[in-house]
Amino acid sequence: MRNFAKQLTLVAAAAFATGMLPAGAHAQDANHPFLSPMFSSNMVLQRGIKDPVWGWTTPGSSVTVTIGGKTATVKAEADGKWEAKVGPLPVGGPYTLSVKGSETVSLDNILVGDVWICSGQSNMEMGIKNCNNADQEVANANFPNIRLFTVQKKIALTPQTVCNGKWDVCTPETVGAGGWGGFSAAGYFFGRTLYEKTHVPIGLIHTSWGGTIAEAWTSPEALNALPDFVQRVSDVQARAKDPGQVANPGNNPNVSTVLYNGMIAPVVPFGIKGAIWYQGESNAGRAYQYRSLLPTMIKDWRARFGVGDFPFYIVQLANFTATKPEPDESDWAELREAQLFTALNTPKTWLAVITDIGDDKDIHPKNKQDVGKRLALASLGRDYGVKGEYSSPIYKSMTVSGNSIVLKFDHTGAGLTTPNGEELKGFAIAGEDKKFVWATAKIVSNTVVVTCPAVAKPTAVRYAWAHNPVANLYNKEGLPASPFRTDSYPGVTVNNK
Numbered sequence: 001m002r003n004f005a006k007q008l009t010l011v012a013a014a015a016f017a018t019g020m021l022p023a024g025a026h027a028q029d030a031n032h033p034f035l036s037p038m039f040s041s042n043m044v045l046q047r048g049i050k051d052p053v054w055g056w057t058t059p060g061s062s063v064t065v066t067i068g069g070k071t072a073t074v075k076a077e078a079d080g081k082w083e084a085k086v087g088p089l090p091v092g093g094p095y096t097l098s099v100k101g102s103e104t105v106s107l108d109n110i111l112v113g114d115v116w117i118c119s120g121q122s123n124m125e126m127g128i129k130n131c132n133n134a135d136q137e138v139a140n141a142n143f144p145n146i147r148l149f150t151v152q153k154k155i156a157l158t159p160q161t162v163c164n165g166k167w168d169v170c171t172p173e174t175v176g177a178g179g180w181g182g183f184s185a186a187g188y189f190f191g192r193t194l195y196e197k198t199h200v201p202i203g204l205i206h207t208s209w210g211g212t213i214a215e216a217w218t219s220p221e222a223l224n225a226l227p228d229f230v231q232r233v234s235d236v237q238a239r240a241k242d243p244g245q246v247a248n249p250g251n252n253p254n255v256s257t258v259l260y261n262g263m264i265a266p267v268v269p270f271g272i273k274g275a276i277w278y279q280g281e282s283n284a285g286r287a288y289q290y291r292s293l294l295p296t297m298i299k300d301w302r303a304r305f306g307v308g309d310f311p312f313y314i315v316q317l318a319n320f321t322a323t324k325p326e327p328d329e330s331d332w333a334e335l336r337e338a339q340l341f342t343a344l345n346t347p348k349t350w351l352a353v354i355t356d357i358g359d360d361k362d363i364h365p366k367n368k369q370d371v372g373k374r375l376a377l378a379s380l381g382r383d384y385g386v387k388g389e390y391s392s393p394i395y396k397s398m399t400v401s402g403n404s405i406v407l408k409f410d411h412t413g414a415g416l417t418t419p420n421g422e423e424l425k426g427f428a429i430a431g432e433d434k435k436f437v438w439a440t441a442k443i444v445s446n447t448v449v450v451t452c453p454a455v456a457k458p459t460a461v462r463y464a465w466a467h468n469p470v471a472n473l474y475n476k477e478g479l480p481a482s483p484f485r486t487d488s489y490p491g492v493t494v495n496n497k
Helices: 002-017 134-139 185-198 227-240 258-264 281-305 331-345 368-383
Strands: 044-046 051-056 062-067 070-075 081-086 092-100 104-120 143-150 168-170 202-208 274-278 312-315 349-352 394-401 404-410 427-430 440-444 447-451 460-463
Touching (some): 185 368, 274 368, 312 368
Parallel strands (some): 104 202
Antiparallel strands (some): 062 070, 143 168, 440 447
16 A cells, blocks of 8 residues: 555656646645745845745745845745745845745845856866865855855756755855865856956856766757757657656766756746856767757757846867867867857857867866856956956958958957967968968968968968867957858768767
8 A cells, every 4th residue: 555655656746747737736745845945045146136936835825935125925826836026136135035835934144146057067067176276276265255056966857846955155165065076166266256356246056067968958849949859859758758767767968958857947947147158078079060059058048047138158168189280170179160159149148268278188177267267257348347358359251362361350359469479370271172281370450361382372261270279369368369260161060960
């Protein structure tokens, strides 16, 4: 009898998770608590909006949320889900949040500021204890107005309702605890730079998993708009129809939608300012596909969080592996190009270029300080109104002039330069035969003029087009130019699905 009851409970929970319970049914349990675990003492709520607060209770019953003199009362829906929106609240704190209904919950030491999602694969997951100057960085991580939340890793075939985690005040103990060497180093350095420049409280929600593909972080509804993924989504959904599979999707995070289901869906619709994204290594072999996949994922997240086209900042892949003596094709270069195209063509999206701070022998470079700073610099310039150049130089246009090609750039800042005035490196040129050879390049009146005696009639230029480019074009603000090509010849990943 007990086994039968246990089986019945498991089936009911699976049915609830897949939306199969009848109207009016209620299953408040560990997966449907009175208050979502996204809300705890020490959290940061997003300024400037009415912050969603949610949980589950008896269908039709009332729940009242109060904070900072603002109150919202709502009734639970037929499935028991309730969601109140409270605010906006003045920046600062600390505040106390109370939730009253079938239970009473009181949370304290809450701040109001800006909340950022920090997501991606291993270079986002990599903890602060693994970066340069780790001991000193951890010891100095006393920031009471920065708060940290790490989403526990979870694979799921259907969207989950809750994730395990709690908000912590940023201290040496909390920033160095758990995970792969503590809290995300890239996320922490990004948040620290924002806070030091703005003094606005910062909340960081870290949700990443090493070695994972972007489609795992994207919802099934979004992926169904991309023909390459329709069958993959169908396969996942077919597995989810078996109640025994709902709680046992396997141990492979590299399956379409499973990380969206397990590690993004439970966070939605927590009020956020924006997101930072460090991922792409695992999709490099399908870089052309990534041109549509990444913008689709960004659009999907924006629709679900419900705060409009929030800022989304992408870390371009670092330099990695041995350098090559001659110009060659590269799937990593094509992935960087897909990231650049996304930044240029997706609203409120931009790029942090880091092809100068990687490690040829380590896919996890230890200089996460500059990664965080460059992400923050883009946000400070685009979101916070901080004056000054915030971006790397970005290729704009080319003109053929005799046996030379003249290149123009956006975001040249105070001017184009090289470190210590050294000669430009990293430029290759091709003629009608489409064969690229190394070229001589010079900075002339904030343009770059590229030429090669062996190419009398040049047609195209490539810059830093390699896994590990030797390239040195910067603006005077110290930001390296993004790799680019002026041609559109089919690349090595054009047919990879």
